[in-house]
Amino acid sequence: MADTYDLIVLGSGPGGYVAAIRAAQLGMKTAIVERERLGGICLNWGCIPTKALLRSSEIYHYMTHAGDYGLEADDIGFDLSKIVKRSRKVADQLNGGVKGLMKKHKIDVHEGLGTLIGKGKLKVEKDGAKTELTAKNILIATGARARDLPFAKTDGKKIWTYRHAMVPEEMPTDLLVIGSGAIGVEFASFYSDMGAKVTIVEMLDRIMPVEDDEVSAFMQKALTKQGMTILSGTGVQKLEATAKGVTAEIKHKDGKVEAKEFSHAIVAIGIVPNVENIGLETLGIKQLPNRHIETDGYGRTNVDGIWAIGDVTAGPWLAHKAMHEAVVTIEAMAGLKGVHAVDKGNIPGCTYSRPQVASVGMTEAKAKEAGYKVKVGKFPFIGNGKAIALGEAEGFIKTVFDEATGELLGAHMVGAEVTELIQGYVIGRTLETTEAELMQTTFPHPTLSEMMHESVLGAYGRPLHI
CATH class of the missing domain: 3.50.50.60 (FAD/NAD(P)-binding domain)
Known part of the structure; x- marks a missing residue:
């Protein structure tokens, strides 16, 4: 039975x-x-x-x-x-x-x-x-x-998925990361910080394409500054494991195809x-x-x-x-x-790379596409005392409001600990908080969260520390 x-x-x-x-x-x-x-x-x-x-x-x-x-x-x-x-x-x-x-x-x-x-x-x-x-x-x-590449199955030895990348038996020396979503960028960040030379290939025109344009641009500069090679608008059309590593045929924006050698590759192209x-x-x-x-x-x-x-x-x-x-x-x-x-629309996205990325709601571009007339505020980490004291002065917080109603349409962050900060804006959106209520909220000092307040103030021409 x-x-x-x-x-x-x-x-x-x-x-x-x-x-x-x-x-x-x-x-x-x-x-x-x-x-x-x-x-x-x-x-x-x-x-x-x-x-x-x-x-x-x-x-x-x-x-x-x-x-x-x-x-x-x-x-x-x-x-x-x-x-x-x-x-x-x-x-x-x-x-x-x-x-x-x-x-x-x-x-x-x-x-x-x-x-x-x-x-x-x-x-x-x-x-x-x-x-x-x-x-x-x-x-x-x-x-x-x-998801596997249709022309190259992961083997767990030289061509990895996230599961293989979590339990490596050897440290990559020259790593190819295919895909620049959260998984790809997180592993790129981990292996780069541990000393590997990292190349990220993204088929779309910018890395982290689901994020706000300004966040993507910032991350491109930040990761490049760390020593990574970023190839956007670029595809991998062939990938083969060899005795020594991995051979990839990379098709660039201009149509040029280049064969390159790597020690390992991580395929992070979705699920x-x-x-x-x-x-x-x-x-x-x-x-x-x-x-x-x-x-x-x-x-x-x-x-x-x-x-x-x-x-x-x-x-x-x-x-x-x-x-x-x-x-x-x-x-x-x-x-x-x-x-x-x-x-x-109230589900946040977080990427735990260095620097971190977090967002909720619409990007500025999506809000405009939806017909909103927007007010946008942006505040840099360099204007925040806690960020400077931590030695983490790179990054920014961006907020997007509906000019007509004061509705918080979206919030986008890049920098230290933003995956913890984003929840403040998630609560705000869930409670249908307006810009006026956010402005009237007291934020503790010194904290990174003060930048959230400053970004809101900035959208309405009232920033205090920049």
Whole structure:
């Protein structure tokens, strides 16, 4: 006889395990089905372990620049295996934490490959054994994986995805990074700070193309100053692993094709949803042209009782978007009143490179395209006392307002710790705060957050420190 639940969650990434917890809190008998490790890609192979790596490179950068702070440090070096070991230890600790949360909330965990076999029915297979589960609702949270180049499969030795780049057995000497989104730029930053020569290739006309134009331009200059080579409007049309490394054919803006040698390459050109072999076709679940599952703002698919969240659905493909969707979807599933559909315009984006990048809402260009007459404020890090004291005086904060209403349309930051600062503007947008309320808010001194206030003031011709 099949085990019966109120909810079965297929996938235990940030969206999946948070959904299971919220469902359990609301009194649902809940199960999770996971084929690999609890916590999914983000916890085990993405968000968290990469930040551990980046922390190591950040500290190494400061150590090699100790003289800038009046300090002395000699014979500075690193052990790559220990850096990787620390990163994996962090992931293991959090994996154990998720296991504890499942136990705390009395959520059953079924290990194995889950497949929809009918409405409210799911089969779990592991090591030849099969278990059938049934539930009133099934939530698909199977996530996504790295996209391969169509002409060059990653081999884990010389041609890497993010998973390989997190557990390197050797340090690249001359690294090619294909793609300049958050993943590509973060790994470029890590390996550059650890001493590798890094080249970033981006097919579009600027790096970090989803960010504001001014942020992209700043990052191009900052990364170039650090020693990286940035090739925008450029494509890789051939990539081959050799005995010594990697050979790439790079097609430049002018059409010229150049063959170059690298020790390693990281392919960071996007993701592919994990939709194969999970039974979507069995129930006729609709998918978008890019194969992601189609949902409404509450996680509903076109099939009653089947829901989907996270990277397997439409973007942005971010862990915090999945977690927010999880709560909204479960509360809608439970019939709670006052549940708001996910507003993707209030989901921040963060890149943990050096310098960091963070944003929420519309860029200046997108706001103008949407027909807004805008007021724009910009404040540089060099005008902030805390930034100067930290030795982090490069960067800026930019805010975009609707001139007619004072609505905060977007905020864009580049510089130290901006991934922590951005949440202030996210709260502001969620509360539908206007420029007047932001101006009247007291920001503590001395902090980097004062630049947020100055940027707002600057949009209305009232900056105090520049």
